[in-house]
Amino acid sequence: ADKQTFLHPMHQDLHYFPFRPADRIVCSWTAMERADEENGCLVVQPGTHKEPLKPHDYPKWEGKANKLFHGLLDENEKSPRVHLVMEKGDTVFFHPLLIHGSGINKTPGFRKSISCHFASSECYYIDVKNTTQEHLEKELIEMVRKKYNMTSVELR
Numbered sequence: 001a002d003k004q005t006f007l008h009p010m011h012q013d014l015h016y017f018p019f020r021p022a023d024r025i026v027c028s029w030t031a032m033e034r035a036d037e038e039n040g041c042l043v044v045q046p047g048t049h050k051e052p053l054k055p056h057d058y059p060k061w062e063g064k065a066n067k068l069f070h071g072l073l074d075e076n077e078k079s080p081r082v083h084l085v086m087e088k089g090d091t092v093f094f095h096p097l098l099i100h101g102s103g104i105n106k107t108p109g110f111r112k113s114i115s116c117h118f119a120s121s122e123c124y125y126i127d128v129k130n131t132t133q134e135h136l137e138k139e140l141i142e143m144v145r146k147k148y149n150m151t152s153v154e155l156r
Contacts, residue, residue: 007104009059009071013117014096015136018128018155024120025096031086032112039111040103042084049095055132125156
């Protein structure tokens with residue numbers, strides 16, 4: 001078990017969504033087991049939901065990172081962080097621009113959670129060409145093409 005694969009670098013969920021408006025999207029994150037600093041609980045940077053979408057890519061870590069687990073390219077290490085210690089069943093809701101991530105599980109146990117995103121029917125698809133999200137779209141399309149042996153893939 002490569003412990004780094006349990007890390008999710010600091011990121012904004014909106015990076016993964018080719019639709020808008022951001023204010024009509026919400027994430028729910030539910031702890032299925034107690035989550036604390038020892039097992040790598042959710043870490044958030046309060047107030048960052050008021051900032052724009054920032055550039056993301058794979059973290060510059062030694063070893064491997066989970067596929068599509070992108071992180072902020074220019075992370076502000078001095079920005080205040082809050083570790084969300086949660087009991088089994090606790091749920092937190094947050095904006096898709098909130099900068100957040102999770103740490104390494106340093107215990108022999110688990111850190112299980114369920115994360116769901118909800119978007120209003122008012123949301124609409126955006127073309128991500130020439131945006132910070134364009135490289136993510138290309139990577140996703142290439143993965144789908146290989147996995148399903150497809151010659152073309154169209155996101156809409």
